[in-house]
Amino acid sequence: MTTILAIETSCDETAAAVIENGDTIRSNVVATQMESHARFGGVVPEIASRHHVEVVTAVVEEALEKANVTYQDLTAVAVTEGPGLVGALLVGIHAAKAIAFAHGLPLIGVHHIAGHIYANQLVAKLQFPLLALVVSGGHTELIYMEKDGHFQVIGQTRDDAVGEAYDKVARALALPYPGGPNVEQLADTAEAALDLPRSWLEKDSYDFSFSGLKSAVLNRLNNDKQRGIVTDRAALAKGFQESVVDVLVAKTVRAQAQFNVKQVVLAGGVAANKGLRKALTEAFANKDVTLLVPPLSLCTDNAAMIGACAHSMWLRGISGNMAMNARPGLPLSSF
Ligand code: KG4
Numbered sequence: 436m437t438t439i440l441a442i443e444t445s446c447d448e449t450a451a452a453v454i455e456n457g458d459t460i461r462s463n464v465v466a467t468q469m470e471s472h473a474r475f476g477g478v479v480p481e482i483a484s485r486h487h488v489e490v491v492t493a494v495v496e497e498a499l500e501k502a503n504v505t506y507q508d509l510t511a512v513a514v515t516e517g518p519g520l521v522g523a524l525l526v527g528i529h530a531a532k533a534i535a536f537a538h539g540l541p542l543i544g545v546h547h548i549a550g551h552i553y554a555n556q557l558v559a560k561l562q563f564p565l566l567a568l569v570v571s572g573g574h575t576e577l578i579y580m581e582k583d584g585h586f587q588v589i590g591q592t593r594d595d596a597v598g599e600a601y602d603k604v605a606r607a608l609a610l611p612y613p614g615g616p617n618v619e620q621l622a623d624t625a626e627a628a629l630d631l632p633r634s635w636l637e638k639d640s641y642d643f644s645f646s647g648l649k650s651a652v653l654n655r656l657n658n659d660k661q662r663g664i665v666t667d668r669a670a671l672a673k674g675f676q677e678s679v680v681d682v683l684v685a686k687t688v689r690a691q692a693q694f695n696v697k698q699v700v701l702a703g704g705v706a707a708n709k710g711l712r713k714a715l716t717e718a719f720a721n722k723d724v725t726l727l728v729p730p731l732s733l734c735t736d737n738a739a740m741i742g743a744c745a746h747s748m749w750l751r752g753i754s755g756n757m758a759m760n761a762r763p764g765l766p767l768s769s770f
């Protein structure tokens with residue numbers, strides 16, 4: 436049996452979790468800083484680091500307490516090594532190093548996006564080959580995994596990440612941070628959607644582009660303003676959401692067919708979007724493939740996903756050392 440303590444501080448959530456055998460959540464604690472950043476309309480890196488420093492010890496202790504384990508029960512300590520905000524990452528890494536050093540535990544550095552994918556292992560056993568649709572604030576990728584620990588990016592965004600586009604559109608619509616859930620909420624109130632472009636790119640491409648769509652939203656708002664027209668903001672939000680979901684789902688369906696995978700898994704903060712979850716579920720309902728969609732708490736940043744991924748690395752004998760450093764631009768590589 437393995438019992439892994441995992442820590443995640445790459446952005447604006449201070450999170451710690453205890454994961455047993457890579458698939459069982461003993462505890463999953465998330466302290467969000469959302470309110471501190473909301474008045475600035477986005478995450479302020481310096482504020483994020485300070486908050487992490489203030490609460491990381493308490494969050495780790497709470498995770499151990501809730502899991503009813505002590506440091507002596509742990510097999511290893513895992514932490515997000517990157518990508519993310521350097522100052523924010525450093526807080527988690529130093530906390531993890533201190534625990535590993537004090538208790539003689541192995542230290543496992545986890546890639547944040549690999550973590551998002553492995554969140555699905557807490558839902559059901561991963562079956563390979565699989566296809567992951569990763570949609571977060573910094574990433575939009577279709578990733579083919581031939582086997583455990585192997586990542587092949589088959590498509591990615593050429594400009595904005597999808598979550599970033601949601602956040603920018605939210606700002607243009609005068610919605611508060613975090614943008615994604617607020618755009619979705621507004622879109623849900625609309626009766627009809629405004630027709631906005633879909634960015635398909637080249638016929639065979641699995642890449643994405645969201646900056647044109649974002650510009651279409653901004654142009655519509657500006658044009659209406661200049662002509663003294665009151666924009667139907669809800670219909671605009673719905674049009675944006677429909678365009679995003681159409682493209683994400685169509686490319687995922689096409690990739691699933693081409694790569695003939697056993698599972699399709701959804702990952703990242705935007706996976707919390709109900710419209711996307713529903714459209715994917717419908718698209719794969721009659722196909723010979725299993726779709727895994729994590730519960731909302733495992734879509735947005737958390738440490739349980741880091742623990743789940745660390746377990747897989749641990750089985751392969753991978754662990755880091757005290758020289759581990761924050762790697763804000765860490766590429767996703769196989770382990
Ligand atoms: O994975 P995540 O929590 O942090 C990163 O690793 O980036 O993703 C955050 C992103 C933000 O851009 C946020 O607006 C978006 O996920 N998001 C959503 C929803 N909930 C969060 N986007 C659309 N609909 C949602 N319901």
Ligand code: ZN
Nearest residue numbers: 571703704736
């Ligand atoms: Zn994330």
